[in-house]
Amino acid sequence: MNSSYKTVFHPYVLLFISVLAIAVSSILIKSSDAPASVAGMYRLLITVLILSPFVPWKPVKAMRLSAAEWGLVCTAGVFxxxxxxxxxxxxxxxxxxxxxxxxTLQPFFVMVGSYFLFRERVTIGIVLCMAASLAGSVLIAWGDMEVSRQALIGDGLSLLGTIAIAVYLLAGQKLSGKIPANVYSIMVFGLGGLVLLAYSVAQGYSLTEYDSSEWTYFLLLAIIPTVFGHFLFNLLLNTIGATTVSVGVIGEPVLAIILAYLLLGEVVGAMQVAGGLLTLIGMGMYFWLRSGQARTVTDTEEKGRPL
Structure with missing residues (x-):
């Protein structure tokens, strides 16, 4: 991550902004009548157009990546x-x-992957904090969860999507020291958009016949949850890691019910309040434990330096 981001913004402030932006995405998606693959395609490709003017392309031309690293970039984009x-x-x-x-199961998949790929140390306390946050999310959604054949199909698709984003985040952490975040984001957003374009064409979906409200949703999906959400996630991978980034996503249901209360006037029940508090406590303890680990590592490195 650029030094300007380090000095001006604390990583957890950026993480909060990104999760808040992601919390808006489900509302926008539900408001759109376009096929999911078309909305996702424009979401990613419009983001590429927005970010491209801010990339210093001359240094990019000199960038050297191995075949394995290019393969990892392609894997990240596809997933x-x-x-x-x-x-x-x-x-x-x-x-x-x-x-x-x-x-919100995403952090557990990322945590397992981080252990095998990066030997990331995980304590019982961290696992319990993540479990408490997940339990809070379940309490928040309990009254709205459905049990039906159609709902099970949707839940299965959501699980596949969760596994896919976990792979994407792990690949991003692996490449975070090799490629600047803005360049990496353009590459993977572009590849992801092409995957969705290919699927949309194969399904025979229209790519252009949408009214102005749909194009507005596409633009908002690009700006809010993608530029201020997924792009910031990529900025953070090199500093706080994929597991901590994914733990932040657990806060999305809490922010979603707060937004629904403030913007839509929805009633917040006692179970949602209890779930929200449990989620926030679990996340707060997780970040506190992670910060303690980071301070310990820093102190150890300082003591090991010669006078």
């Missing part, structure tokens, strides 16, 4: 496209609540 396809499609079959709860 990002699959995440949007599966998760956005799941909202046509199941409730936002059910889909978001399954999405």
């Amino acid at each position: 990002l496209g699959l995440h949007f396809l599966f998760w956005m499609e799941s909202l046509s079959y199941t409730s936002v609540a059910s889909s978001m709860v399954i999405l």
Whole structure:
């Protein structure tokens, strides 16, 4: 991450902004009548157009990546496209609540991957904090969760989307020290958009016949949850890691019910309040433990330096 981001913004402030932006995505997706793959395609490709003017292209031309690293970039892009396809499609079959709860399983998949790929140390305390946050998310969504054949299809798609985004985040962390975040984002957003374009064409979906309100949704999906959400996630991968980024996503249901209360006037029940508090406590303890680990590592490195 650029030094300007380090000095001006604390990583957890950026994480909060990104999760808040992501919380808006399900509302926008539910408001759109376009096929999920088309909405996802424009979401990613419009983001590429927005970010491209801010990339210093001359240094990019001199960038040297190995064949394995290029393969990892392609993997990340494909799995990002699959995440949007599966998760956005799941909202046509199941409730936002059910889909978001399954999405909060993401940190557990990332945690397992981080252990094997990066030997990331995980303590019992950290696992318990993550479990408490997940339990809070389940409480928030409990009253809106559905049990039906259609809902199970949606939940299955949401699970596939969750696994796909976990792979995407792990690949991003692996490449975060090799490629600047803005360049990496353009590459994977572009590849993900092409995956969704290919699927949309194969399904025979129209790519242009949408009214002005749909194009407005596409633009908002690009600006809010993608530029201020997924792009910021990529900025953070090199500093706080994929597991901590994914834990932040657990806060999405909490922010979603707060937004629904403030913007839509929805009633917040006692179970949602209890679930929200449990989620926030679990996340707060997780970030506190992670910060303690980071301070310990820093102190150890300082003591090991020669005078």
